[in-house]
Amino acid sequence: MRVELALLAQELFAAKGYHSTTLDDLMSAAGISKRTFFRYFASKEDLVLGKYDVWGERLVQAFTARPPDEPVWASLRRTFDVVVHYFGDPAQLSHMLALEKVIQENSALSAGELERMARVQSELAEPIAQRMGALSTGDPRPSAVAGAALACLIAAKNVWVASDRARPFSETLDAAMAPLGPVE
Structure with missing residues (x-):
């Protein structure tokens, strides 16, 4: 799931830019809840780094x-x-x-x-x-x-x-x- 979220985020960042991509955008595109996201990543920065x-x-x-x-x-x-x-x-x-x-x-x-x-x-x-x-x-x-x-x-x-x-x-x-x- 970490890898899938990271790849999806990369696509969104490339398309919309890092600052313009919100956590809500990521969760919506992945079809996951905020709780599920934070199970894998502490922040949007952690998703990248x-x-x-x-x-x-x-x-x-x-x-x-x-x-x-x-x-x-x-x-x-x-x-x-x-x-x-x-x-x-x-x-x-x-x-x-x-x-x-x-x-x-x-x-x-x-x-x-x-x-x-x-x-x-x-x-x-x-x-x-x-x-x-x-x-x-x-x-x-x-x-x-x-x-x-x-x-x-x-x-x-x-x-x-x-x-x-x-x-x-x-x-x-x-x-x-x-x-x-x-x-x-």
Whole structure:
């Protein structure tokens, strides 16, 4: 139901705009009650940005599944293949692009995106710390590495969308991550 509501919302946001689409519009189009809507989403913003909670979980799972002797930066790049595959899915592309436009055109959603990405950074820093042997909570390296990698991911996404997907997302991501090199 969460996915169906999110897809429906994306269509409405693309057609009417984020601000012009009300919760009543969403509930009416979905044929659900307000109570049912709030069972799945805390707000209209959560409907748009809730994807980052899911991405955080998926990225942590993908990172922890990487070989423990693989360099951290290489593992992070391979971890982001989860996103590469999502962006490469033709069935998801139009929805993803519409949602990115909604986020970029709304300052509150852009700020919310950054806040959610900070949470993903924190979640990803934990397994990075284990891999790096950073046992102290005062060690800034795991969080810095996670933040740098996510900044590369966001930069690649923004350039890829702005360039009208001039080259495959994986190549854009590789180009964004390459200057920072391996992290041990």
